[in-house]
Amino acid sequence: xxxxxxxxxxxxxxxxxxxxxxxxxxxxxxxxxxxxxxxxxxxxxxxxxxxxxxxxxxxxxxxxxxxxxxxxxxxxxxxxxxxxxxxxxxxxxxxxxxxxxxxxxxxxxxxxxxxxxxxxxxxxxxxxxxxxxxxxxxxxxxxxxxxxxxxxxxxxxxxxxxxxxxxxxxxxxxxxxxxxxxxxxxxxxxxxxxxxxxxxxxxxxxxxxxxxxxxxxxxxxxxxxxxxxxxxxxxxxxxxxxxxxxxxxxxxxxxxxxxxxxxxxxxxxxxxxxxxxxxxxxxxxxxxxxxxxxxxxxxxxxxxxxxxxxxxxxxxxxxxxxxxxxxxxxxxxxxxxxxxxxxxxxxxxxxxxxxxxxxxxxxxxxxxxxxxxxxxxxxxxxxxxxxxxxxxxxxxxxxxxxxxxxxxxxxxxxxxxxxxxxxxxx
Amino acid sequence: xxxxxxxxxxxxxxxxxxxxxxxxxxxxxxxxxxxxxxxxxxxxxxxxxxxxxxxxxxxxxxxxxxxxxxxxxxxxxxxxxxxxxxxxxxxxxxxxxxxxxxxxxxxxxxxxxxxxxxxxxxxxxxxxxxxxxxxxxxxxxxxxxxxxxxxxxxxxxxxxxxxxxxxxxxxxxxxxxxxxxxxxxxxxxxxxxxxxxxxxxxxxxxxxxxxxxxxxxxxxxxxxxxxxxxxxxxxxxxxxxxxxxxxxxxxxxxxxxxxxxxxxxxxxxxxxxxxxxxxxxxxxxxxxxxxxxxxxxxxxxxxxxxxxxxxxxxxxxx
Numbered sequence: 001x002x003x004x005x006x007x008x009x010x011x012x013x014x015x016x017x018x019x020x021x022x023x024x025x026x027x028x029x030x031x032x033x034x035x036x037x038x039x040x041x042x043x044x045x046x047x048x049x050x051x052x053x054x055x056x057x058x059x060x061x062x063x064x065x066x067x068x069x070x071x072x073x074x075x076x077x078x079x080x081x082x083x084x085x086x087x088x089x090x091x092x093x094x095x096x097x098x099x100x101x102x103x104x105x106x107x108x109x110x111x112x113x114x115x116x117x118x119x120x121x122x123x124x125x126x127x128x129x130x131x132x133x134x135x136x137x138x139x140x141x142x143x144x145x146x147x148x149x150x151x152x153x154x155x156x157x158x159x160x161x162x163x164x165x166x167x168x169x170x171x172x173x174x175x176x177x178x179x180x181x182x183x184x185x186x187x188x189x190x191x192x193x194x195x196x197x198x199x200x201x202x203x204x205x206x207x208x209x210x211x212x213x214x215x216x217x218x219x220x221x222x223x224x225x226x227x228x229x230x231x232x233x234x235x236x237x238x239x240x241x242x243x244x245x246x247x248x249x250x251x252x253x254x255x256x257x258x259x260x261x262x263x264x265x266x267x268x269x270x271x272x273x274x275x276x277x278x279x280x281x282x283x284x285x286x287x288x289x290x291x292x293x294x295x296x297x298x299x300x301x302x303x304x305x306x307x308x309x310x311x312x313x314x315x316x317x318x319x320x321x322x323x324x325x326x327x328x329x330x331x332x333x334x335x336x337x338x339x340x341x342x343x344x345x346x347x348x349x350x351x352x353x354x355x356x357x358x359x360x361x362x363x364x365x366x367x368x369x370x371x372x373x374x375x376x377x378x379x380x381x382x383x384x385x386x387x388x389x390x391x392x393x394x395x396x397x398x399x400x401x402x403x404x405x406x407x408x409x410x411x412x413x414x415x416x417x418x419x420x421x422x423x424x425x426x
Numbered sequence: 427x428x429x430x431x432x433x434x435x436x437x438x439x440x441x442x443x444x445x446x447x448x449x450x451x452x453x454x455x456x457x458x459x460x461x462x463x464x465x466x467x468x469x470x471x472x473x474x475x476x477x478x479x480x481x482x483x484x485x486x487x488x489x490x491x492x493x494x495x496x497x498x499x500x501x502x503x504x505x506x507x508x509x510x511x512x513x514x515x516x517x518x519x520x521x522x523x524x525x526x527x528x529x530x531x532x533x534x535x536x537x538x539x540x541x542x543x544x545x546x547x548x549x550x551x552x553x554x555x556x557x558x559x560x561x562x563x564x565x566x567x568x569x570x571x572x573x574x575x576x577x578x579x580x581x582x583x584x585x586x587x588x589x590x591x592x593x594x595x596x597x598x599x600x601x602x603x604x605x606x607x608x609x610x611x612x613x614x615x616x617x618x619x620x621x622x623x624x625x626x627x628x629x630x631x632x633x634x635x636x637x638x639x640x641x642x643x644x645x646x647x648x649x650x651x652x653x654x655x656x657x658x659x660x661x662x663x664x665x666x667x668x669x670x671x672x673x674x675x676x677x678x679x680x681x682x683x684x685x686x687x688x689x690x691x692x693x694x695x696x697x698x699x700x701x702x703x704x705x706x707x708x709x710x711x712x713x714x715x716x717x718x719x720x721x722x723x724x725x726x727x728x729x730x731x732x733x734x735x736x737x738x739x740x741x742x743x744x
Contacts, residue, residue, distance in 0.1 A: 195627030199442075201542035201563030201599060204626070271543035316519055317541040319562075 001042055002026050003418060008047025008379060012054055013348040014356050014368035023052060025375040028418030033369060043420075045413060047379050053351050055087025055376030055414065056332065057358040057367050059177075059255060060152075060231060060303035062324070063089075063120070065111055067096025072308040072396045075115035080306075080328040080395040082422040085378035085411040088119040088359070088366045089328075093130070094153045100125040100136045105144040118416055119376070121364060123148040123177065126165050132156045138168045147362050150177035152231060155213050157183065163220045170226035175362065177229045178217045180238075181279070185209035190319055192280040196265035202318065205280045211237040218245045218252060227251035229361055232305050234260045234279035236289035243298040253361050255301040258327060258334035261290045263401060273314045273321035274401040277307075291344050294353065301361060302353045304331045308397030326395045329388075330402045336382055336409030377415040384410040436736040437549040437556045438728050440565035441606040449607060453575055455727035456720070462499055463722055472730050473500035477532040480506045481523070482559070483539045488694055488718070489559050489569075493536045496725035505532070520544060521551045528554050533733060537561075542599075555732040563597050569693050570603035572724040574611060576717050577648055580689055585612035590642040592618045592674060593652025593701055594664075596625040600652060600693045605631045618642035620665055620674065639674050640683065648689035651676050654701045667700055677703045681711060689713050 003025040010021040010033065022037040023030065058081065064072040074091075081089055091108070093099035099108055105122055112120045124146040128134045132154060141149065149169065155178065156162040169176050186209035191197050193204025214230055218241070221228035233239060233256045242254050259277060264284050268275045275281055293299040307324025314321050335354065339345040345353070359367030366376060385408045390398050414422035431447040441449065462470050478497040480490050490506065497504045507527075520539075527535055534555040537545050542562030549556040560566040578584055589608055595601045595617045608615050609632045616634040617624065618641075629635055636642050643649060656664060664670070671677075676690060690702070690711045698704045707714060 193626060195630050198596075198625035198627050199602075199631070201561070201565070201602060271546050312519075315521065317539070317547060318543045319541045 001028075001418065002039065003375075003415070003420070004037060004039065004041035004044045005047050005052055005377070005379065006044055008050045008052035010052045010369065011347045011351050012369040013352045014054070015370060017369070018348050023369065023377070025415070025418045028375060030369055030371050030373055030375045032371065045379065049381070050379050050412060051347065051382050053378050053380070054355040054367050054369050055378050055416065056085050056354045057362070057364070058086045058089040058304050058306070058328065058331070059301060059358040059362060060257070061089040061091055061306045061328065062094065062308065063091045064095060064308060066107060070396070071310055073115065074111050074120065075117065076394065076396040077306070077308070077328065078115075078117040078120060080326070080393075081118045082414045082416070083394050083411065084329040085332050085380060085414055086118060086328055087376035087378065087414060087416050088121065088364065090121045090123050090148065090362060092152045093123050093125045093150065098125045098130050099123070100128050100130070102137065102140045102144040105141065105146055117421065119366070121362060122146050123150050125149065126151045126156055126176070127161065130154055132158055132161065135161065135165050135168065138165070138172050138174055142172045142174055146174070147364065148175040148177050148229070150179065150231070152177065152179045154183070155179050155181050159216060159220065162217070163224070166221055166224045166226050166228075170224050175227055175229060176221070177231050178214075179231050180210055180213035180217055182209045182213045185212070189280070190276060191268050192265040192282050194265065194283060196268055200268065200271065205278070207235045207237055207282070210235055210279050211241055214238050214241055218242070221252070222250070225250050227253075230254035232257050232260070232279055233290070233293070233299060235282045235286045239289050239293040239298055243293070243296070246298065253300045253357075254298075255303045255358070256290050256294065256299050257303060257305040258331050258338070259325065259401065261287055261294065262334050262338045267401065271318045272401065273316070273318055274325055274399050274403070276318060276321050276323055277325055278323035291339070291342075294339065295344050300353070301358045302331070302335060303358065304328050306395075308395055309399050310397055314399050324399070326393070326397055326400050328395060329393060330400060330407065332380065332411060333407035333409040334402070337407060340382065341408070375415055375418040378411060379413040379415070380409060380411050382409050384408065386410055433731040433735045434738055436554075436732060436739050438567055438732055439545050439549055439556065439558045441567045441570055441603045441610070442565065444610070446610045449571070449574070449610060452571055452724065452727050452731060453578060455731060456571070456575055456723040459726040459730070460720070460723035462726070463719070468499050469501055470499065471501045473497065473502035473733055476502045476534065476733055477530075478502045478504050478534045478536060478729060479527050479532045480504065481527065481535050481537045482507065483509050483537070483544075484560070486538050486559070489538060492718070492721045493559060493725050496722050497729055499722065500726055500729060502729070520548055524548045524552050528552050533736070534729060555736050557728055557732060560599050562599065563602070564599050565603045566599040567603050568721070568725055568728055569600050570607040571728070572717055572721040573604055573650060573691055573693075574607055575720045575724050576691065576713055577689070579720065580713060581647060584608065587613040587647045588616070588645050589613050589648050589650065590616040590618055590646040591650045591652065592639065592642060592676065594623045594654055595619045595628065595652070596623045597655070598652050604650060605633055609633070616642050616646070618674070623664070639680065643680055643684040643688070646684060646688055648691060649676060649684075650691045650693075651702050653693065653695065654697055656700070671700055675701055675703060676706050678705045678709070681706060681709070687711070691717055694718070
């Protein structure tokens with residue numbers, strides 16, 4: 001089985017490729033990248049005027065299964081991923097039950113085996129039931145092929161317990177992903193603390209609740225000399241703290257999400273609950289700081305923080321609505337509009353943030369188009385504009401803040417292990 | 427009545443969205459309705475055949491009764507729903523409750539809700555009118571409108587007035603609506619509170635901020651004294667009650683240093699001896715009971731206009 005991608009603009013920073021090339025895929029693997037390949041292929045994709053990139057690696061996705069199959073399933077979430085050009089993702093462990101033991105990892109693995117449509121990597125909880133009290137069996141989780149641990153949705157408030165977890169992770173060479181939030185400071189908050197919370201009469205979530213916890217987590221990780229990845233960075237101070245720490249820290253990385261460089265607290269006006277996100281949409285100056293952090297390289301990765309919720313949980317009073325938004329299907333388009341078109345990142349730089357760096361951080365052999373590797377490839381039309389419609393969302397939940405907005409940059413093909421698994425209907 | 431401006435909104439959700447002309451229209455409409463309450467038969471047929479539903483998720487006597495009286499003086503039929511007796515207790519969502527009321531062919535929902543933004547959300551889902559009777563800390567537009575009506579009636583013109591709002595600004599929907607309304611009408615607004623009750627960024631609403639009560643009262647043409655809701659201080663943000671009276675309470679001593687005819691307003695209910703002394707509340711500067719009377723006229727105007735606005739909307743969509 002041979003698949004030939006003709007005349008696309010190939011962007012693969014791992015191999016310093018940024019130009020028009022043909023890509024030949026044979027038996028599911030990348031066989032050859034060259035100009036004007038002339039072999040008889042079983043299928044040829046004409047990619048002229050299209051961009052060909054290594055499949056996106058989304059390192060922050062809530063698939064909700066097991067437990068909340070009404071919001072999303074492994075099947076529906078991974079189908080949404082393919083539509084968004086995502087070929088590998090890291091599933092967050094805050095399910096019901098939480099992925100906090102090798103037995104629960106097996107449960108999830110079985111679901112993935114039966115229904116996943118893209119590569120799903122597994123993260124597990126730092127503490128049992130994510131309660132911040134008792135550390136999980138990290139050595140056992142490592143053996144079960146868990147590639148990162150996180151209590152995402154909560155921070156481990158007890159510094160001593162977090163330190164102990166870091167020590168165990170250092171020993172097991174397990175990546176720790178930190179959700180940084182001091183809930184004593186953010187308690188009952190629903191929007192960014194500032195003019196927006198004042199204007200709307202809502203309780204605010206301060207920037208301190210995020211960056212003070214980032215400071216603590218970095219300090220503790222440095223003390224035990226272990227790797228730390230900071231999830232969903234949203235404000236200026238956080239970027240500054242991470243920039244400073246990176247100069248001396250071992251293996252410190254971080255991610256942001258598309259909504260933090262495209263939307264601001266102003267978008268919450270009108271009480272749109274799809275704009276209710278944690279950490280909250282921040283001020284305009286934070287949006288600029290996140291963009292600058294991406295440009296300068298302080299922010300390593302972009303991940304969707306895809307957080308599906310049902311209409312029953314969203315179409316209610318703002319205070320009562322769940323936090324979070326879906327993002328698998330819109331992420332790439334938002335990156336094209338906000339980062340490429342605004343000349344904050346070049347294509348090779350963007351591909352680093354969405355494919356190569358997340359793969360490196362997670363230690364998985366993805367995010368590059370090297371000969372011999374599984375052919376996970378995304379082909380997109382960077383100039384195609386479309387309006388994001390609720391009816392066309394594949395994810396089970398429809399809580400996208402971009403519904404009704406015009407976006408630019410459409411995924412045309414997603415190729416997984418050499419097979420075309422998504423093809424845009426023309 | 428103002429001939430140039432016509433009312434096209436089906437809802438009244440807050441004063442932030444309104445133009446100066448729309449506020450003027452409400453106030454002038456209220457002026458013409460005020461006389462109705464002085465008649466022997468206090469009724470006009472303006473809303474005859476219309477149904478107004480008071481949907482109150484928070485205990486309220488004065489606002490609910492004021493709306494009820496206003497609706498009845500316009501000959502509307504009024505139904506009161508309090509959450510204790512409704513299916514809200516059974517877990518019905520706000521939108522479902524609203525849709526049910528709409529299905530009963532009611533015309534206007536007057537809603538009081540403890541969550542900010544609840545009225546905005548409800549209005550988005552319904553074709554019938556929604557009037558916000560106070561949502562969380564967000565807005566209480568009819569209270570601010572009756573405050574402005576009282577100012578205009580007593581002092582002639584709102585433009586150029588110095589108005590000080592004293593009290594728990596952070597948690598007050600009355601403060602927010604007054605700030606939006608007064609600044610649009612050209613008044614100069616000062617907010618005064620202990621620093622912990624000044625919400626962040628409030629100065630962006632074009633107000634002067636002070637923690638000094640003497641400074642707030644100096645040159646003020648009117649002071650709007652907010653109720654200190656000590657019973658709701660779940661965040662422990664409040665000073666001690668006696669400390670508050672000492673530092674921020676409106677007392678006769680403080681009145682002596684202010685402009686002689688400074689109006690004293692209060693949205694009620696009063697905490698005598700906490701934010702305001704009894705001598706001041708019952709004194710000659712106080713217009714607190716006139717505010718209550720004016721509330722009827724203002725709410726009649728609002729109910730009348732939103733009903734009209736909805737009819738206009740239906741005409742254009744047909």
